Amino acid sequence: MTATLVIGQRASIVLDVTEELIDRFAALSTDDNPLHVDAAFARAAGFADRVAHGVLSVSALSALIGTKLPGTGALWRRLQVDWVRPVFPGDRVTITAEVVRASAAHGSVVLRVQGENQKQLEVLRGEAVVGALGADEAAPVASAPRAPSVVAGTTSASERPVLVTGGSRGIGRSIAIALGRMGHPVAVGYHTARSEAEQVVAQIIELGARAVAVPLDLERDDGLLEGLTAAAQSLGPVVGLVHGATPPVAPVALAELAPGELRRFWQVYVGCLLGGLQQLRGDIERAKWGRLVFLGTSYQIGAPPPKMLAYVSAKAALDGLMRSLAIELGPLGATSNMIAPGMVKTDLNRHVSARALLTEAQRTPARRLAEPEDAAAVTAFLFGDGGGFVNGACVPITGGLVIP
Amino acid sequence: MTDFEQRVCDVVAAALGESNGSLGMDSSQDTVDSWDSAGIINVMMALESEFKVAFQTEEAADLLSMRIIAEILREKGAK
Numbered sequence: 001m002t003a004t005l006v007i008g009q010r011a012s013i014v015l016d017v018t019e020e021l022i023d024r025f026a027a028l029s030t031d032d033n034p035l036h037v038d039a040a041f042a043r044a045a046g047f048a049d050r051v052a053h054g055v056l057s058v059s060a061l062s063a064l065i066g067t068k069l070p071g072t073g074a075l076w077r078r079l080q081v082d083w084v085r086p087v088f089p090g091d092r093v094t095i096t097a098e099v100v101r102a103s104a105a106h107g108s109v110v111l112r113v114q115g116e117n118q119k120q121l122e123v124l125r126g127e128a129v130v131g132a133l134g135a136d137e138a139a140p141v142a143s144a145p146r147a148p149s150v151v152a153g154t155t156s157a158s159e160r161p162v163l164v165t166g167g168s169r170g171i172g173r174s175i176a177i178a179l180g181r182m183g184h185p186v187a188v189g190y191h192t193a194r195s196e197a198e199q200v201v202a203q204i205i206e207l208g209a210r211a212v213a214v215p216l217d218l219e220r221d222d223g224l225l226e227g228l229t230a231a232a233q234s235l236g237p238v239v240g241l242v243h244g245a246t247p248p249v250a251p252v253a254l255a256e257l258a259p260g261e262l263r264r265f266w267q268v269y270v271g272c273l274l275g276g277l278q279q280l281r282g283d284i285e286r287a288k289w290g291r292l293v294f295l296g297t298s299y300q301i302g303a304p305p306p307k308m309l310a311y312v313s314a315k316a317a318l319d320g321l322m323r324s325l326a327i328e329l330g331p332l333g334a335t336s337n338m339i340a341p342g343m344v345k346t347d348l349n350r351h352v353s354a355r356a357l358l359t360e361a362q363r364t365p366a367r368r369l370a371e372p373e374d375a376a377a378v379t380a381f382l383f384g385d386g387g388g389f390v391n392g393a394c395v396p397i398t399g400g401l402v403i404p
Numbered sequence: 405m406t407d408f409e410q411r412v413c414d415v416v417a418a419a420l421g422e423s424n425g426s427l428g429m430d431s432s433q434d435t436v437d438s439w440d441s442a443g444i445i446n447v448m449m450a451l452e453s454e455f456k457v458a459f460q461t462e463e464a465a466d467l468l469s470m471r472i473i474a475e476i477l478r479e480k481g482a483k
Contacts (some may be wrong), residue, residue, distance in 0.1 A: 250417060353475075353479070354475050355466070355475040355476055355479055358469065358471050358472045359466050359468060359472050360477055362433070362468040362469045362472060363433060363468065367434070
């Protein structure tokens, strides 16, 4: 037993995960779930490979506690753990434990626990309470790192599937990848760009999250509902939505605007959502958590440009929907927000002249156009714990060019 | 820098009272003190004369950087 423990004291142990190790653990535990032992089954379920048993990583923590921190004589009393990302054969997992507090009176030590893979991506986190023979009161050390306290009982992102409409390209693509990086299972919604969507899926799986490409036809009234249903078959009930899909955008003067074109924008932005939102509401209520982020535009703020009537009016309708959902879904544990980027360098703006792009950038106080990653970072914030009290907001991402 | 871009830089520098060769394609309102609303009127007139193009008055507000000016001149068919 370590004679004196100090707050912030750390120790680590490394676990090299191999197929053989997983097979041996399956035999030992009798857990031969095909997700663990059948690579083809695991891939069909949206994983990159066989998934190591979560408890296999935790077994390394057992060795860490029993042999290093606190060491000989330590006995586990409680463990709370979130498995944030799956672990695959070939992964090298480093488990680190850090003393958060200790009590001589109770003879126990509280350890904050974290596991990372070889890409420095978090795979698990939690808190362990360990009975320690002869534990001394731990003394705070000024120079020791003070980690944020662990929130007990939280559900990890890996249990909160998300659908990103328009997820195959541009801003939607960046958002899908950012949410996958957070650990969310991501359904990448696409209309025609199937191969691009599958590339995004592969990138998310590479990051350690689950992902699946989902075809969407948002010109149908049940377009969103069909997408959510397809996503749920692979990922489980969806509790997060990023609605970024759009028809092709090009300036058209009022005199030349076809009636069907106005209806098309309203349908894809708003009309396709009802059945899906009703299903989403039920799943959010059961999960007691939900996130909705709608892609808006800085054109909603101040005077819009000419010849964008269909686009701007439909985005304004979406803004009203977003605010109404914030009120209605807030009591269920959900937030509903909109991001309003300025001109972003994506396919959507291929009709914009080089002159206009240069001028927009030069007029922006930040002296650049928005990047898709700017919108993805704000969306990730809104999905994270830090954004949990932001509800009903339209967040400009304009570098200061447009200020409400 | 192309010959066309060099000509644009030289014309703008002269119109703003800057020394020849002191401005480049990265020059803008942020990097040249004399690049103000009065100077831009001189720049518009000098560009019209040199490249045989015509500017609308409201286009003065767009002349914020050398790259924008070059792009506008290309749009107007200047070579």
